[in-house]
Amino acid sequence: MSVMIDRAKCIGCGRCTDACPGNLLILSEDGKARIREVRDCWGCTACMKNCPVSAISFFLGADIGGNGSHMSVKRDGFLYKWTVKLPDGTDKIIDIDSRSSNAY
Amino acid sequence: MNKTTLEDFDIEKISTDVLIIGGGTAGCYAAAHIAENSQYHVIVAEKADIKRSGCLAAGVNALNAYISDGHVPGDYVEYARKDAEGIVRDDLLLSIAEKVNDVTHDLEKKGLVILKDENGDYVTRGWRNVKINGENIKPILAENVYRQKNVRVINHINITDLKLSKDAEGRKVTGAYGFSVRERKFYEIDARAVLIATGGAAGIYRPNNPGFSRHKMWYPPFNTGAGYAMGIEAGAEMTTLENRFVALRCKDTIAPTGTIAQGVHARQVNSRGEIYEEKYGLTTPERIYGTVEEKRAGRGPCYLKTEGISKEAEDDLYKAYLNMAPSQTLKWLESGRGPSEDNVEIEGTEPYVVGGHTAGGFWIDTQRRTTVRGLYAAGDVAGGAPQKYVTGALAEGEMAAKAIVADLGAWSTKEKDNPASCTGTVQDGSGASSDNVKSEGKAAGNIFMRYVSHFNETGETVTCDQAEEAMQKIMDEYAGGIRCDYRYNEAGLETASDRLKSVRKLADKLKAEDMYGLLKIYELRDRLTVAEALIAHLYARKETRWHIFGENADHPEKDEKYSCYVNSVLEDGKIRIIYRPLVREHEYFHDKAALQNAEEDAT
Numbered sequence: 001m002s003v004m005i006d007r008a009k010c011i012g013c014g015r016c017t018d019a020c021p022g023n024l025l026i027l028s029e030d031g032k033a034r035i036r037e038v039r040d041c042w043g044c045t046a047c048m049k050n051c052p053v054s055a056i057s058f059f060l061g062a063d064i065g066g067n068g069s070h071m072s073v074k075r076d077g078f079l080y081k082w083t084v085k086l087p088d089g090t091d092k093i094i095d096i097d098s099r100s101s102n103a104y
Numbered sequence: 105m106n107k108t109t110l111e112d113f114d115i116e117k118i119s120t121d122v123l124i125i126g127g128g129t130a131g132c133y134a135a136a137h138i139a140e141n142s143q144y145h146v147i148v149a150e151k152a153d154i155k156r157s158g159c160l161a162a163g164v165n166a167l168n169a170y171i172s173d174g175h176v177p178g179d180y181v182e183y184a185r186k187d188a189e190g191i192v193r194d195d196l197l198l199s200i201a202e203k204v205n206d207v208t209h210d211l212e213k214k215g216l217v218i219l220k221d222e223n224g225d226y227v228t229r230g231w232r233n234v235k236i237n238g239e240n241i242k243p244i245l246a247e248n249v250y251r252q253k254n255v256r257v258i259n260h261i262n263i264t265d266l267k268l269s270k271d272a273e274g275r276k277v278t279g280a281y282g283f284s285v286r287e288r289k290f291y292e293i294d295a296r297a298v299l300i301a302t303g304g305a306a307g308i309y310r311p312n313n314p315g316f317s318r319h320k321m322w323y324p325p326f327n328t329g330a331g332y333a334m335g336i337e338a339g340a341e342m343t344t345l346e347n348r349f350v351a352l353r354c355k356d357t358i359a360p361t362g363t364i365a366q367g368v369h370a371r372q373v374n375s376r377g378e379i380y381e382e383k384y385g386l387t388t389p390e391r392i393y394g395t396v397e398e399k400r401a402g403r404g405p406c407y408l409k410t411e412g413i414s415k416e417a418e419d420d421l422y423k424a425y426l427n428m429a430p431s432q433t434l435k436w437l438e439s440g441r442g443p444s445e446d447n448v449e450i451e452g453t454e455p456y457v458v459g460g461h462t463a464g465g466f467w468i469d470t471q472r473r474t475t476v477r478g479l480y481a482a483g484d485v486a487g488g489a490p491q492k493y494v495t496g497a498l499a500e501g502e503m504a505a506k507a508i509v510a511d512l513g514a515w516s517t518k519e520k521d522n523p524a525s526c527t528g529t530v531q532d533g534s535g536a537s538s539d540n541v542k543s544e545g546k547a548a549g550n551i552f553m554r555y556v557s558h559f560n561e562t563g564e565t566v567t568c569d570q571a572e573e574a575m576q577k578i579m580d581e582y583a584g585g586i587r588c589d590y591r592y593n594e595a596g597l598e599t600a601s602d603r604l605k606s607v608r609k610l611a612d613k614l615k616a617e618d619m620y621g622l623l624k625i626y627e628l629r630d631r632l633t634v635a636e637a638l639i640a641h642l643y644a645r646k647e648t649r650w651h652i653f654g655e656n657a658d659h660p661e662k663d664e665k666y667s668c669y670v671n672s673v674l675e676d677g678k679i680r681i682i683y684r685p686l687v688r689e690h691e692y693f694h695d696k697a698a699l700q701n702a703e704e705d706a707t
Contacts, residue, residue, distance in 0.1 A: 001316075001317050001320050001357075001431050002316075002317075018153045018155070018259070019155060019156045020152065020156075021152045021153075021156055021157045021158065021161040021324060021326050022152065022319075022324075022325065022326045023151070023152055023260065023286075023326075023620060023623065036620065038316070039315075039317070039318050039319065040318075040319050040325070041319060042161070042162075042319050042320070042324060042325050042326070043162070043319075043320055043429075043430065043431045044156070044161040044162035044324075045430050046156035046161050046162065049156075050155075058430065058431075058434065059434075060317075060357075060431060060434055060435060060438070061313075061315070061316035061317045061320075062316070063313055063315050063316050063317050063356075064313055064317045064320060064356035064357060064431075064435070065356055065357075065435050065438075065439060066438070067438055067439075068438075069434065069437070069438035071433075071434045071437075080239075080426070082426055082430075082433075084434060084437045084438065086437075086438060092437050094422055094426060094433070096239075096423055096426055096427065098217065098237055098239060098240060099217055099237070100217065100237060101217050101218065101219035101227075101235050101236055101237045102165045102166070102219070102236065102237055102363075102420075102423065102424040102427055
C-alpha cells in the first residue's frame with residue numbers, strides 16, 4: 001500500500017511534504033511532489049487530507065490484495081468525499097461528515 | 105569526491121527551560137499544559153510535523169480509556185492489572201484512571217466529536233470506551249500547541265542523544281543533540297528539564313507484509329524507539345520491555361479488529377466455522393494465542409464472523425474504517441465483497457515495544473520522573489502502565505508537565521538560596537557553565553562528528569535497508585517473531601544477541617547521501633539499541649507470564665517467583681538486570697530504599 005501523486009494536478013505547494021509523519025514526500029526539482037520510496041508509506045492518508053487539489057491517491061499493493069483500484073479524498077468544509085476508482089472505470093463514493101461520530 | 109566536514113553544516117545552539125522530545129499525543133498535551141500553567145519556555149522537537157505525526161496521524165475511532173457511570177478509577181486499575189497478570193504499577197494506573205475523564209472532556213471542548221445519547225451523555229462501547237470521530241484528533245492537539253506563546257515547535261528535527269552533566273547531586277540531563285532531517289543543520293539544545301515523549305518502537309521484528317507493504321503495520325513505522333534508545337544510553341532504568349505487544353488485526357491491511365468485534369459483535373471462528381475464542385480467553389494475548397494455536401492445529405485460517413450483518417452495519421463499518429484505517433475500506437470496496445458477505449480474516453502482528461498498550465518503557469516515579477534527574481517520560485515511551493491508550497497518554501503528558509513545573513520552581517529556589525551548589529541553569533545559552541557542573545557522556549563535537557562520518561562512508565555493498573532487514577530477520581527467527589509463533593528460547597536469544605552485534609557494526613559504516621539518509625541510519629541504531637535491551641529482558645523473565653507477548657519455550661509456565669518487574673540499566677556498555685518488587689501503593693518514589701530492596705542479577 002502506498003500513495004501516488006498526479007503530477008498534472010500537483011501545484012507544488014509542499015503541504016503534503018510537511019504532513020507526512022515519515023518525511024517521505026519531497027518536492028522534486030521541477031517543483032512537483034514525489035514519494036521517496038513507495039514501500040515506506042504507512043497508509044495514514046495525512047498527505048491526501050492536506051492536499052488542496054486532491055492530487056494524491058492511495059492504493060493497496062498486490063501483496064495485500066490490491067487489484068488496481070485507488071482512492072482519493074476531497075474535503076469540502078466538514079465533508080470528506082472519498083472516491084474509490086475501480087479498474088473497470090467505475091467510481092464508488094462515500095461521504096463522511098466530520099461532525100458526526102463513528103457508529104462503532 | 106570531497107570529504108564532508110563539520111564546516112559543511114550549520115550548527116544551531118538553543119537554550120530553553122523545557123525540551124519536549126516528540127510532539128505526539130503526550131508531548132503536545134504536555135507542552136500546552138506547561139505553557140498554560142507557568143512562564144517557562146518550551147521547545148517541542150518533532151521528527152515530522154506535529155499536525156499529523158505519531159500514532160494519531162490517521163486518526164483514531166474510539167477513546168479506549170474512559171471511566172463510565174457506575175465505575176470508579178480503581179476498576180480500571182484492576183482490569184489492567186488482571187489483563188497483565190499482575191505486572192503493572194498500581195500507582196501509575198490509578199493516576200491515569202483518575203484523569204482520563206477530565207482529558208476526554210477537555211478534548212471535547214477543543215473540538216473532538218464524541219457520540220452522545222439523547223440525554224447528552226457519552227455513548228460508551230463497553231464500560232471504558234467512548235465512540236468518537238477521531239479523524240482530526242491530532243490537528244486538534246497540534247492547534248492547541250500553536251496557540252501557546254511560550255512554545256516553539258521545531259518540526260523535522262531528529263533528536264539522537266541526551267546531553268548529560270554531573271554536579272554535586274550526581275548525573276542529570278541538561279539538553280539534547282539532534283539534526284534537521286531537511287537541511288544540513290545540527291542542533292545543540294540546552295534545557296533545564298527534558299520530557300521524552302517519542303512513542304514506542306515498531307520495526308524491530310520482521311513485519312507481516314515484508315515486501316511492498318512492509319510499512320503497513322499496526323504501530324507507526326516511524327516510531328523507532330528513539331526515546332528508549334536515548335534513555336538506555338543515558339543510563340536511565342527501563343522496565344518490563346519483555347512484555348511485548350502484539351495486536352490482533354485484520355489480515356493484510358493490519359486494520360483494527362476491535363471495531364468489528366465490539367461494533368457488530370463478531371466472534372472469532374476457525375476455518376470449520378467453530379467459535380474458538382472461549383476456549384482460549386478474551387484478553388488481547390489470549391485472542392491472538394487462540395488464533396495461533398488454531399492455525400498450528402491445522403484449523404486456520406481464522407476469521408471474525410461478519411457474514412450476514414446488515415448492509416447498514418456494513419456501511420457504518422466502511423465509514424468507521426475510513427476515519428482510522430482507510431486501507432480496510434479500500435480492500436472491501438475493491439474486492440467487491442464487504443464484511444456482510446465474507447468473514448474478515450485475522451492475524452497477529454509482529455511484536456512491538458509500546459508502553460501505552462503493554463508495560464515496557466522508562467521506569468518512572470508516580471510523577472513521571474525517570475531515574476535520571478532532569479529527565480521525564482510520558483505516553484508510549486513510559487513503562488509500568490499498560491492500556492493507557494490516547495487518554496492515558498494525555499493524562500501522563502499533563503502529569504509530567506506538572507512535575508516539571510514543580511521541579512523547575514524548586515530548583516530555582518534552591519539555587520537562589522544556595523548559589524554554591526548551583527546546578528548550572530543553562531538559560532544563558534553557554535551550556536552548563538558552573539564550576540560545579542561537569543559535562544558527562546558524549547560532547548557535542550563527538551556527536552556531530554559521528555553524524556558527519558556517515559557522509560564519508562563508501563557504503564558500497566550494504567545499505568540501510570539491508571541492515572534493517574537483517575535485524576528484523578534475526579529478531580523474527582531467534583527472538584520470537586511471527587515466524588516462530590512468537591516463541592523463543594535461551595539458545596535462540598543468545599544467537600540473536602550475537603548476530604545483532606554484527607548488524608551494529610554494519611550500522612556504524614552506513615553511508616548517508618543526505619539528511620534523510622542520516623535519519624534512516626539513526627532510526628536503525630535506535631531499533632538496535634531497543635532490540636538488544638529487549639533480548640536481555642526476554643532472557644531475564646524465565647517463565648511464560650503472558651501468551652504471545654512473552655512465549656518462553658524454555659519456561660512455558662507461569663512462575664510466581666517472577667511476580668516482580670524485570671528492569672534494566674546500561675552500565676559500562678553492559679545491560680544489568682534488576683528485579684524489583686511489585687508496587688501496589690498509590691505513590692512510588694525513586695528513593696534509596698527501593699534500590700536496596702531490589703534483587704539484582706548481572707547477566
